[in-house]
Amino acid sequence: MQALFALVRAELRLHFSNRRAVLMSIVAPILIAAFFGSLFGGSSKMAGIPIAVVDLDGSPLSRSVVAALQAEASLKTTVTDEADAVAQVRAGKLRAAAVLPAGLGEQAGGAMFGGRKPEIALHYDPSQASALAVVRGLLAQTLMQEVSRATFGSAGLEKLQQQVRGATGLAAGQRDDLLKMFDAIGKVQHADAAASAASAPQAGGLSLPYATREIEALQSTANAAPVAYNSYAHSFAGMGVQFILMSGVELALGLLLMRRLGLWKRLRAAPLSRALLLGSRFASSALISLIIFAVIYAVAIAAFGVRVLGSPAGFALVLACFSLLTASFGLLVAALGRTPEATRGLAILATLLMVMLGGAWVPAFIFPEWLQTISLAVPTRWAVDALDAMTWRGQPFAAALLPGAVMLGFSAVFMGIAVWRFRWEE
Amino acid sequence: MTNEVLVARGLRKAYGDRVAVHDVSLALRPGEVLGLLGPNGAGKSTTVGMICGLTAPDAGGVTLSGGISLASDEAGYKRRIGLVPQDIALYEELPARMNLELFGALYGMPPDVIRRRADEVLAMVGLSDRARDRPATFSGGMKRRLNIACALIHDPEVLLLDEPTAGVDPQSRNAIFDNLERLKAAGKALIYTTHYMEEAERLADRIVIVDHGRVVASGTQAQLHALLPAAQTLHVEIAGEPDDAALQGLPGVTRVGRRLDASLADIARDTGPLLAALAARGIQVRGLASARATLEDVFLHLTGRALRD
Numbered sequence: 001m002q003a004l005f006a007l008v009r010a011e012l013r014l015h016f017s018n019r020r021a022v023l024m025s026i027v028a029p030i031l032i033a034a035f036f037g038s039l040f041g042g043s044s045k046m047a048g049i050p051i052a053v054v055d056l057d058g059s060p061l062s063r064s065v066v067a068a069l070q071a072e073a074s075l076k077t078t079v080t081d082e083a084d085a086v087a088q089v090r091a092g093k094l095r096a097a098a099v100l101p102a103g104l105g106e107q108a109g110g111a112m113f114g115g116r117k118p119e120i121a122l123h124y125d126p127s128q129a130s131a132l133a134v135v136r137g138l139l140a141q142t143l144m145q146e147v148s149r150a151t152f153g154s155a156g157l158e159k160l161q162q163q164v165r166g167a168t169g170l171a172a173g174q175r176d177d178l179l180k181m182f183d184a185i186g187k188v189q190h191a192d193a194a195a196s197a198a199s200a201p202q203a204g205g206l207s208l209p210y211a212t213r214e215i216e217a218l219q220s221t222a223n224a225a226p227v228a229y230n231s232y233a234h235s236f237a238g239m240g241v242q243f244i245l246m247s248g249v250e251l252a253l254g255l256l257l258m259r260r261l262g263l264w265k266r267l268r269a270a271p272l273s274r275a276l277l278l279g280s281r282f283a284s285s286a287l288i289s290l291i292i293f294a295v296i297y298a299v300a301i302a303a304f305g306v307r308v309l310g311s312p313a314g315f316a317l318v319l320a321c322f323s324l325l326t327a328s329f330g331l332l333v334a335a336l337g338r339t340p341e342a343t344r345g346l347a348i349l350a351t352l353l354m355v356m357l358g359g360a361w362v363p364a365f366i367f368p369e370w371l372q373t374i375s376l377a378v379p380t381r382w383a384v385d386a387l388d389a390m391t392w393r394g395q396p397f398a399a400a401l402l403p404g405a406v407m408l409g410f411s412a413v414f415m416g417i418a419v420w421r422f423r424w425e426e
Numbered sequence: 427m428t429n430e431v432l433v434a435r436g437l438r439k440a441y442g443d444r445v446a447v448h449d450v451s452l453a454l455r456p457g458e459v460l461g462l463l464g465p466n467g468a469g470k471s472t473t474v475g476m477i478c479g480l481t482a483p484d485a486g487g488v489t490l491s492g493g494i495s496l497a498s499d500e501a502g503y504k505r506r507i508g509l510v511p512q513d514i515a516l517y518e519e520l521p522a523r524m525n526l527e528l529f530g531a532l533y534g535m536p537p538d539v540i541r542r543r544a545d546e547v548l549a550m551v552g553l554s555d556r557a558r559d560r561p562a563t564f565s566g567g568m569k570r571r572l573n574i575a576c577a578l579i580h581d582p583e584v585l586l587l588d589e590p591t592a593g594v595d596p597q598s599r600n601a602i603f604d605n606l607e608r609l610k611a612a613g614k615a616l617i618y619t620t621h622y623m624e625e626a627e628r629l630a631d632r633i634v635i636v637d638h639g640r641v642v643a644s645g646t647q648a649q650l651h652a653l654l655p656a657a658q659t660l661h662v663e664i665a666g667e668p669d670d671a672a673l674q675g676l677p678g679v680t681r682v683g684r685r686l687d688a689s690l691a692d693i694a695r696d697t698g699p700l701l702a703a704l705a706a707r708g709i710q711v712r713g714l715a716s717a718r719a720t721l722e723d724v725f726l727h728l729t730g731r732a733l734r735d
Binding site for chain 1: 475478479480481482500501502504505507509511512513514515516517519520524527528529531532533534576577
C-alpha cells in the first residue's frame with residue numbers, strides 16, 4: 001500500500017502543479033459551460049423574439065393588430081417598412097417580419113365567412129425555423145382576436161347586417177337566420193358593455209377558449225423549494241464530462257510519455273506487481289477526475305446557481321462512477337496507443353464523438369429518435385442524463401442506480417480490454 | 427556459484443525472426459565492474475532488461491547469490507538490483523529529493539530510512555544543494571547523476587547501468603566515474619553497458635564484448651588484448667606513394683593512405699627487422715610512431731567492424 005499511495009500522491013501532485021493541466025481540466029470547462037448556459041437562457045426567462053410588423057393597410061383593425069403585437073411579452077415588435085424589415089431578417093437581426101396588406105381591415109371580417117382572404121406575408125430567417133412557429137401562432141391569435149372584435153363590435157355587426165339584407169344570392173330563410181344571429185350577438189355585446197363600462201370599448205371579439213397555468217415540473221414533493229430551471233446545470237454537466245474525459249486522455253498520454261522517457265521501465269524494475277502499477281494509474285486518474293468534477297460543480301453551485309435538486313447521494317454516486325469510467329477509458333487509450341503523438345488525435349476524436357453523442361453539447365432530447373436510441377450505447381449519454389436527473393430534474397437516488405451500473409459496466413469492459421492489450425515489454 | 431553475486435546462463439531473446447540476444451552467459455562478483463561492450467543494437471540493453479526482469483527471456487535465466495531468481499522470489503530479486511536506464515527516467519516536475527523518496531517508497535523502505543538514504547545518495551552524486559529543485563531545471567550531467575542516485579536509493583547489491591553517460595559533458599562523465607568507483611570500492615557489483623571502449627577500459631575489471639546478440643569475447647583487458655595477433659601497432663610515415671607490390675612478404679603490414687601500419691608482437695624486438703625489410707624494398711621511412719592496441723582493435727579484429735559502425 002505504501003507504494004500505491006506514493007505513486008498516487010506523485011500523480012496528484014504532478015497533475016495539480018501543472019498549470020496547463022489545471023487550466024484545461026478546471027477553468028476551461030467552467031468558462032465554456034458558463035457560455036453555453038447563458039446562451040440557452042441561464043436562470044432567467046427567455047427574451048422576446050425580435051420581429052417587425054409592416055402596416056400597409058393603416059386601418060383601425062391593422063393598427064390594433066400592430067398595437068396588440070407590440071404589447072405581446074413573448075415578442076419584441078418593431079414597426080418599419082417592408083424593405084427594411086426584409087433586410088433585417090436577412091441580416092439575422094430579426095427572426096421574422098409580418099406584412100399586413102392594404103385592405104386587411106376591409107376584407108378580414110368577411111373572410112371569416114368565406115369571403116376573399118387577405119394575404120399576410122411572413123418573412124422569416126430559415127436558420128431560426130423554431131421561432132417561426134411561435135411567431136405564426138402569436139400572429140394568428142392576435143389577428144383572430146382583433147378581427148373578431150372589429151367584426152362583432154356594434155359598428156361591425158351593423159355593417160354585416162346591411163350586407164346580409166342587401167345580399168341577393170341568399171335564400172329568405174337563410175337571410176333571416178343570419179340576421180337573428182347578428183341580433184343575438186349584438187345583445188350579448190350590449191349586455192357586456194353595460195356590465196363593465198370601462199371595458200366596453202374593448203369588449204367583443206373571440207378569444208382563446210381556455211387559460212393556461214404554467215408550472216415548472218422540476219421540484220419533487222420532498223424538495224419544493226422555489227428554484228427555477230437553470231440551464232447552467234446541463235451545460236456544466238456536459239462540459240464537465242467532456243473536459244474530464246479529455247483529462248483522462250491526457251493522463252493516458254502521460255503513461256505513453258513515461259514509456260518513452262524510460263520512467264515506466266524504472267517503475268517496472270521496482271518490486272511492484274502489474275496490478276499495483278496499473279492500479280495506481282487507475283486510482284490516480286479516478287481521483288483526479290473526481291476532484292476536478294467536484295471543483296467544477298462547486299463553482300457551478302456557488303457562482304451559477306446550479307442546485308442538486310435530486311438526491312445528493314445519487315449525485316455523488318454518478319460523479320464517482322463517471323470518474324471510474326474516465327480512469328478506465330484512459331487506461332484503454334494507453335493500452336491501445338503506440339506513441340503520444342499518434343494517440344492524441346485519435347483519442348480526442350473518440351472523446352468528442354462520445355461527448356457529442358452523449359448530449360453534452362446539446363441535450364439528447366433534441367436528437368432524432370434513432371440517434372437517441374443509438375446514443376444509449378455511449379457511456380457519456382448515461383453520465384450526462386444522470387447528472388441532469390440529479391441536478392435540475394430533481395430525481396431520487398433510485399434514478400442514479402441504472403446510469404451508475406451502466407457506467408461501471410463500461411468501465412469494466414474498458415479495463416478488461418486495457419489489461420488484455422497492455423504492452424508490458426517495450 | 428562461488429562468490430558470484432549474479433550469474434546469467436544462456437540468455438536468449440528473439441523478436442519474431444530477429445534474435446536480439448543469443449546464448450549470453452555472464453557472472454559478476456561483489457566489488458567488480460563488468461563491462462558489456464558492443465555497438466548500438468548489439469543486444470546490450472536487451473540483456474540488461476532480462477537481468478533486471480523487464481524482459482522475459484525465451485531461454486536461460488539469472489540467479490542471485492542465495493539462489494534467488496525472478497521465478498522464485500520476484501520482489502526479493504528486484505530489491506537487490508538497481509537499474510539506471512539508458513534514458514533519464516525521472517519525474518522532471520517533482521523535486522530531486524521527492525524523486526528519491528518516491529523510488530524509495532516503491533522498494534518498501536521505511537520513511538526514516540528513505541530520508542537518510544536520500545541524504546546519502548544526494549551527497550554522493552553532489553546534488554545536496556539542489557535537493558529541492560526540479561530536475562527539469564538541471565543540466566544534462568546533473569540529471570544523469572540523479573538518474574543514478576534514484577537507482578541507489580534502496581542500496582542494491584547489483585547495479586545495472588545502461589549507457590549511463592550518454593550525452594554528458596566530460597566533467598560530468600568523470601564525476602559519474604568517480605561515483606561508480608566509490609560504489610565498486612564499497613563492494614557493489616556493477617554491470618556497465620557502453621559502446622565507448624574508453625569507458626570500458628577505464629572502469630571494467632572484466633569485459634564482455636557482444637555483437638549481433640552474441641558474446642564475441644570476454645575476459646580481463648589483458649586477456650582480450652591477448653586475442654590480437656599483436657599487442658602494439660607501429661605507424662610508419664613513408665616518402666612517396668607506397669607500392670602494394672613492394673609490401674608483399676611483409677606480414678602484419680597494411681597500407682593506410684601514405685602510412686603503413688604494422689602489428690608487432692614485441693615492438694622492441696620487431697621494429698629493427700621491419701625497417702630493414704622496408705629499406706631493402708626501397709621504401710624511404712620519414713617517421714615512426716607507436717600505439718598500444720585498444721579494445722577497438724580487439725573488436726575490429728574479432729568482428730571486422732568498428733565499434734561505432
